[in-house]
Amino acid sequence: MEEFQIHQRLLDDCHRLGRLPICHVLLHRNAALPWFILVPETMATDLLDLSAGPRDRVMAEAAAVSAFVKDDLGYPKVNFGAIGNLVPQLHLHVIGRRPEDACWPAPVWGHLEATSAYDEQALNRMIGRLETACGLAVVKDDTG
Amino acid sequence: MEEFQIHQRLLDDCHRLGRLPICHVLLHRNAALPWFILVPETMATDLLDLSAGPRDRVMAEAAAVSAFVKDDLGYPKVNFGAIGNLVPQLHLHVIGRRPEDACWPAPVWGHLEATSAYDEQALNRMIGRLETACGLAVVKDDTG
Numbered sequence: 192m193e194e195f196q197i198h199q200r201l202l203d204d205c206h207r208l209g210r211l212p213i214c215h216v217l218l219h220r221n222a223a224l225p226w227f228i229l230v231p232e233t234m235a236t237d238l239l240d241l242s243a244g245p246r247d248r249v250m251a252e253a254a255a256v257s258a259f260v261k262d263d264l265g266y267p268k269v270n271f272g273a274i275g276n277l278v279p280q281l282h283l284h285v286i287g288r289r290p291e292d293a294c295w296p297a298p299v300w301g302h303l304e305a306t307s308a309y310d311e312q313a314l315n316r317m318i319g320r321l322e323t324a325c326g327l328a329v330v331k332d333d334t335g
Numbered sequence: 336m337e338e339f340q341i342h343q344r345l346l347d348d349c350h351r352l353g354r355l356p357i358c359h360v361l362l363h364r365n366a367a368l369p370w371f372i373l374v375p376e377t378m379a380t381d382l383l384d385l386s387a388g389p390r391d392r393v394m395a396e397a398a399a400v401s402a403f404v405k406d407d408l409g410y411p412k413v414n415f416g417a418i419g420n421l422v423p424q425l426h427l428h429v430i431g432r433r434p435e436d437a438c439w440p441a442p443v444w445g446h447l448e449a450t451s452a453y454d455e456q457a458l459n460r461m462i463g464r465l466e467t468a469c470g471l472a473v474v475k476d477d478t479g
Contacts, residue, residue, distance in 0.1 A: 237413050239394075239401035239429070246398065247391045250383075254390065257383035269381050272416035276432060276440035285383070288420060296420035300442045 195232045198280040204228075206309065208318050209327040211252045213245070214283075216327060218317065222307040224299065225264050225287040227256050236281050238273035252325075253283050259324045260287040270298060339376045342424040348372075350453065352462050353471040355396045357389070358427075360471060362461065366451040368443065369408050369431040371400050380425050382417035396469075397427050403468045404431040414442060 197207070197215055205217035205228055213233075219226035231249045235241050241249065257269045266287030273283050286299055293305035309317070321327035341351070341359055349361035349372055357377075363370035375393045379385050385393065401413045410431030417427050430443055437449035453461070465471035 237401070238415055239398040239413055240405075241398075243391070243395060243398075246394055247387070250390055250394055251387060254383040254385075254387075257381070261384075268420065269383055270416075270418045270420070271382055272414075272418070272442070274414045274416070274442050276412065276414070276442070298416070298418050298420070298442065298444045300444070302445055 197230055198278050198282075200278045201228060201230060201280070201282060206314055207330055208314075208321060209329040211255070211325060211327065213248055214252045215330075216256065216321065217282075218309070218314070220308060221303065221305075222309045222313070223293040223303060223305040225260055225266065226299065227260070227285040229253055229256065229283040229285060231281055231283075233281055236275060236279050238281060238283065249283070253285055255325045256285045256321075259321060260285065263320055263324050272298070272300070274300065341374055342422050342426075344422045345372060345374060345424065345426060350458055351474055352458075352465060353473040355399070355469065355471065357392050358396045359474075360400065360465065361426075362453070362458070364452060365447065365449075366453045366457070367437040367447060367449040369404055369410065370443065371404070371429040373397055373400065373427040373429060375425055375427075377425055380419060380423050382425060382427065393427070397429055399469045400429045400465075403465060404429065407464055407468050416442070416444070418444065 201217060205219050208216045208218050210216060214229040214231045217228040260266050260269055264287055266289050268288040270286045270288050294303045345361060349363050352360045352362050354360060358373040358375045361372040404410050404413050408431055410433050412432040414430045414432050438447045
């Protein structure tokens with residue numbers, strides 16, 4: 192079977208952290224907010240086009256990442272979205288939000304102007320915490 | 336049991352079309368795009384905080400509306416989001432999109448400048464089609 196390829200634009204915008212049973216877990220390079228992007232291994236392009244079984248399993252993985260954002264990272268609110276107007280490959284945004292964050296109350300898309308970056312130590316710490324909290328499997332070929 | 340109240344801001348922004356088993360179905364008054372807002376009867380404020388059973392049922396209703404947007408209204412793409420930074424009551428956006436629509440490829444939130452309105456005939460037609468396609472139950476106390 193041909194290996195699943197993550198869209199280049201997502202790889203450009205994100206760090207690749209690892210994977211859950213169905214979804215690859217990416218972290219947006221902009222560290223102004225904890226902005227996770229989940230890429231399920233599917234050819235469907237819209238979340239709501241998935242049939243019930245895969246949809247429910249994908250949502251369970253998104254919920255696990257959301258719980259991590261709230262319980263481990265301490266964010267009171269999570270924004271969730273599946274848009275894909277620019278990148279057609281199905282991907283889900285799971286974003287920690289709090290009042291007075293870098294673009295509160297606007298959604299991040301097209302509104303987040305602040306920029307910040309993760310250093311290697313912060314990335315490794317995030318991966319370690321996701322391994323513990325969500326069972327993240329680290330991807331060996333992470334290109335940073 | 337106290338009757339579930341839809342947040343006033345959602346009622347101000349939307350026409351109330353009816354309900355599905357779990358979600359109230361609203362239609363944003365801006366007719367530039369088919370922009371449905373589903374309000375599940377729950378006290379949870381974030382979609383991903385719902386436990387698996389309710390979450391899966393809510394997503395099934397969102398998927399039914401999405402299929403309606405694609406199959407009946409002829410939109411090739413659906414944007415889905417649960418944000419709630421301004422209105423804390425849980426509500427899900429299901430929005431029909433197509434290249435060259437009023438704000439393509441931007442997401443609608445904070446980017447949709449075009450405005451248009453539904454007349455009563457268009458609203459009634461939409462309600463009728465949703466009754467047929469999704470089993471929408473019309474709400475008697477619709478205030479328009």
